[in-house]
Amino acid sequence: MxxxxxxxxxxxxxxxxxxxxxxxxxxxxxxxxxxxxxxxxxxxxxxxxxxxxxxxxxxxxxxxxxxxxxxxxxxxxxxxxxxxxxxxxxxxxxxxxxxxxxxxxxxxxxxxxxxxxxxxxxxxxxxxxxxxxxxDVCINADTAWFEAAGIEIPSTLDDLTDPVYKDLLVVTNPASSAPGLSFLLATIGAKGEDGYLDYWQALSDNGTKVASGWTEAYYTDFSGADGKGPRPLVLSYSTSPAYTVDGDTSTTQALLGTCFRxxxxxxxxxxxxxxxxxxxxxxxxxxxxxxxxxxxxxxxxxxxxxxxxxxxxxxxAPLSEVPFEVPAEQIGQHRDQWIRDWTEAIG
Missing domain, CATH: 3.40.190.10 (Periplasmic binding protein-like II)
Structure with missing residues (x-):
């Protein structure tokens, strides 16, 4: 490890x-x-x-x-x-x-x-x-919900835009949430500056909810963990499933193909x-x-x-072997503009 x-x-x-x-x-x-x-x-x-x-x-x-x-x-x-x-x-x-x-x-x-x-x-x-x-900041899934629904748990960022997952995901606002900003950077690392807003529009069209902060998303909107919300996919951390262990299994899992370090x-x-x-x-x-x-x-x-x-x-609580990355110089130069562009297009 x-x-x-x-x-x-x-x-x-x-x-x-x-x-x-x-x-x-x-x-x-x-x-x-x-x-x-x-x-x-x-x-x-x-x-x-x-x-x-x-x-x-x-x-x-x-x-x-x-x-x-x-x-x-x-x-x-x-x-x-x-x-x-x-x-x-x-x-x-x-x-x-x-x-x-x-x-x-x-x-x-x-x-x-x-x-x-x-x-x-x-x-x-x-x-x-x-x-x-x-x-690692990653999407987490309520494994029990997916098992009961008979739907395969998504594994990639692209999976999250599939209509089968419509209205199932809640993330957090990158303008007000550190995990939200990390996830925004993950999408920039994956899709590039020219493609990340198109990806976010696809998420929005698929019913993704944007909460103001992690606590609201995880404990109010998420159906897993202690939450009773309607959404079985939430932005959290790769370590979160270690805190939803029931017996010898966890009721949640991190999607390690969606992470930012x-x-x-x-x-x-x-x-x-x-x-x-x-x-x-x-x-x-x-x-x-x-x-x-x-x-x-x-x-x-x-x-x-x-x-x-x-x-x-x-x-x-495994770490992703291939987290998405954005060079520090680019983050420093463009972070505020990326947040403004995201807010105008999605927020």
Whole structure:
């Protein structure tokens, strides 16, 4: 399983960000000592659910008074960081993903830091953003629904436009949802800039619903998991079926031919008054205890190789062997325009 991790992260926005480096960061030769106070503010997306005991452990070991601030989902998080870069919301950020990484880097909201614990993920590192976890955004299917209906579960993006699946799919809005943006990028990777809107029009003509966010789609519109909705196909993650296990099977499955690889990072915020504490928090996120807690709390794969995974993940949370990819440079240059074009045509 861990070999798949290294193979899967090849072209995901990481190496392209390495060009964003500049002056030496604190701790390097010729750099000033990092600033330090007894308080630390961590800015995260609103899905940051690390166990309280681990948060307490970090505070106890560092002696820091730690506050967590969550302004919203990934897109909102990055927007707020950009808007407040002259008066930063905190000292360190976790939750910027590869769909927004280029914006955060280019807007100057971060400073360089390379954690000594990132050695085993060297090929994933970028000067300003340290990868912490990753996972695949994919369409999920309610297997029981399809079995009862006598309909074959779709497997590809093109299958989703087949009339047999009319009114069965719910996805999320790329303008308001990080998974939605990842799925938009999957369709661009699959169909190209000249074809993705035609594909989306075909989805729309086939009755695809666009929800505002993942929670609404998964828990209200989706018929599987805890939902009682009418739609047996939903945009979620390849790890989601590991959390719908009933006995020795799962009631849902990820369609691994529809995936986009998402990577989440941590970084030191420009203008922090506690750069030393921010660096310690990034190191903490790469510690064995936190990496081991990521799957069952953040529902992502840890980046550190050989981190133990939950026993169900080998069967029920596989990664796609061929996720769709869009080069980081293209995402940075065209993301906002793609969202505007999608909104005008579909949204």
């Amino acid at each position: 861990q070999r798949m991790i290294v193979a899967g992260l090849t072209a995901v926005a990481l190496l392209a960000l390495s060009a964003c480096g500049g002056a030496p960061s604190s701790g390097e030769a010729g750099a000033p000592s990092p600033t330090q106070t007894d308080k630390l503010t961590v800015v995260t997306h609103d899905a940051f659910t690390l166990p309280d005991e681990l948060k307490a452990k970090f505070a106890d070991e560092t002696g820091l008074e730690v506050t967590y601030v969550a302004p919203g989902d990934t897109g909102t998080l990055v927007n707020q960081l950009v808007l407040t870069k002259d008066s930063p919301l905190g000292d360190v950020v976790y939750g910027i993903d590869n769909t927004f990484a280029s914006r955060a880097a280019s807007e100057g909201v971060l400073v360089d830091y390379e954690s000594p614990l990132a050695a085993s993920t060297q090929e994933f590192a970028a000067p300003q953003l340290t990868p912490i976890d990753f996972g 998402a990577v989440e990072y941590a970084g030191v915020l420009h203008g922090t008054t506690n750069e030393a504490g921010a660096q310690k928090f990034i190191d903490f996120m790469l510690s064995p205890e936190v990496q081991a807690a990521i799957p069952e709390n953040l529902y992502m794969y840890p980046v550190i190789a050989d981190t133990p995974l939950p026993k169900d993940w080998a069967r029920f």
